[in-house]
Amino acid sequence: xxxxxxxxxxxxxxxxxxxxxxxxxxxxxxxxxxxxxxxxxxxxxxxxxxxxxxxxxxxxxxxxxxxxxxxxxxxxxxxxxxxxxxxxxxxxxxxxxxxxxxxxxxxxxxxxxxxxxxxxxxxxxxxxxxxxxxxxxxxxxxxxxxxxxxxxxxxxxxxxxxxxxxxxxxxxxxxxxxxxxxxxxxxxxxxxxxxxxxxxxxxxxxxxxxxxxxxxxxxxxxxxxxxxxxxxxxxxxxxxxxxxxxxxxxxxxxxxxxxxxxxxxxxxxxxxxxxxxx
Numbered sequence: 001x002x003x004x005x006x007x008x009x010x011x012x013x014x015x016x017x018x019x020x021x022x023x024x025x026x027x028x029x030x031x032x033x034x035x036x037x038x039x040x041x042x043x044x045x046x047x048x049x050x051x052x053x054x055x056x057x058x059x060x061x062x063x064x065x066x067x068x069x070x071x072x073x074x075x076x077x078x079x080x081x082x083x084x085x086x087x088x089x090x091x092x093x094x095x096x097x098x099x100x101x102x103x104x105x106x107x108x109x110x111x112x113x114x115x116x117x118x119x120x121x122x123x124x125x126x127x128x129x130x131x132x133x134x135x136x137x138x139x140x141x142x143x144x145x146x147x148x149x150x151x152x153x154x155x156x157x158x159x160x161x162x163x164x165x166x167x168x169x170x171x172x173x174x175x176x177x178x179x180x181x182x183x184x185x186x187x188x189x190x191x192x193x194x195x196x197x198x199x200x201x202x203x204x205x206x207x208x209x210x211x212x213x214x215x216x217x218x219x220x221x222x223x224x225x226x227x228x229x230x231x232x233x234x235x236x237x238x239x240x241x242x243x244x245x246x247x248x249x250x251x252x253x254x255x256x257x258x259x260x261x262x263x264x265x266x267x268x269x270x271x272x273x274x275x276x277x278x
Contacts, residue, residue, distance in 0.1 A: 008020045008021060013188055020076055022226070024041040024048065024050070025049075025234060025235035026057050026060075029060075029237060034061060034064070038061055038064035042068050044239075046246065047075050047076060048075075048078075048233065052113055054113065058102050062104065063103075066103055079110060081113055081125060081129070083114050083116040086112070086125040088124045089128075091124070091125045091128030091129065092128050092131065109138065109142060109163070110129055110132060114274060115145065116277065117278070126141075130158065130160045141160065142187075142190075144165065145167055145277070161185055164231065166192055168191075170194055172196055172200065172268030173265070190231040190232070190233070192233075203264065206261060209253065209260070216244060219244060219245070221261065222234060
């Protein structure tokens with residue numbers, strides 16, 4: 001792990017590419033506001049942006065990139081293949097459309113958004129992603145919301161090991177079986193909903209840790225993720241919160257503080273189950 005000029009650590013993926021450990025997510029960001037919000041994130045110092053076709057705001061992300069004046073090679077852009085587009089030819093076509101909306105020649109990371117097992121298309125979709133990576137138009141490829149079962153099938157039937165698995169992960173839902181499988185196979189873990197949609201921002205134990213460091217509860221939980229090695233991309237429409245979420249590299253949690261947050265585990269899933277989102 002190294003630290004860039006902006007203080008955000010980077011993680012080296014199994015394909016040799018690096019990813020900033022802290023990014024900015026645009027899930028549920030209004031398409032009409034996306035360009036402004038992403039531009040503000042760039043001003044704060046974020047260089048890693050996570051979007052998806054289904055969010056409906058790839059165009060706004062693309063506009064913010066185009067008008068930012070930031071060199072393309074300083075940015076890390078992720079987008080995702082939606083369930084209805086899974087398949088080989090349909091996956092290739094959907095990717096081209098995403099590139100067009102983003103106004104980019106390539107993305108840094110392209111993910112299968114959900115396994116959607118009832119459709120049984122994710123293996124063919126992955127073969128399309130392998131082709132896209134081979135072409136250089138996606139530097140890295142990965143998956144999102146894949147369980148051990150889905151990953152095991154993918155590894156058995158295809159050639160490229162996913163660089164990342166983006167899953168719901170926060171102190172109340174730590175997905176230890178999946179993260180252990182990822183470590184074993186060199187698949188980095190990206191945590192979506194790192195703050196459990198705000199559910200963790202009332203915990204008295206976390207509040208005590210936050211008070212001790214002069215930080216917010218959100219900053220303490222994001223710091224917990226960073227010290228675990230998770231890749232995170234909190235989202236907000238508020239500039240103050242965008243700034244706050246970025247200021248997590250000037251303090252460190254002790255082993256005891258880290259352990260007390262880890263002890264919050266209670267199988268508290270807040271999103272959909274990967275076997276049921278089709």
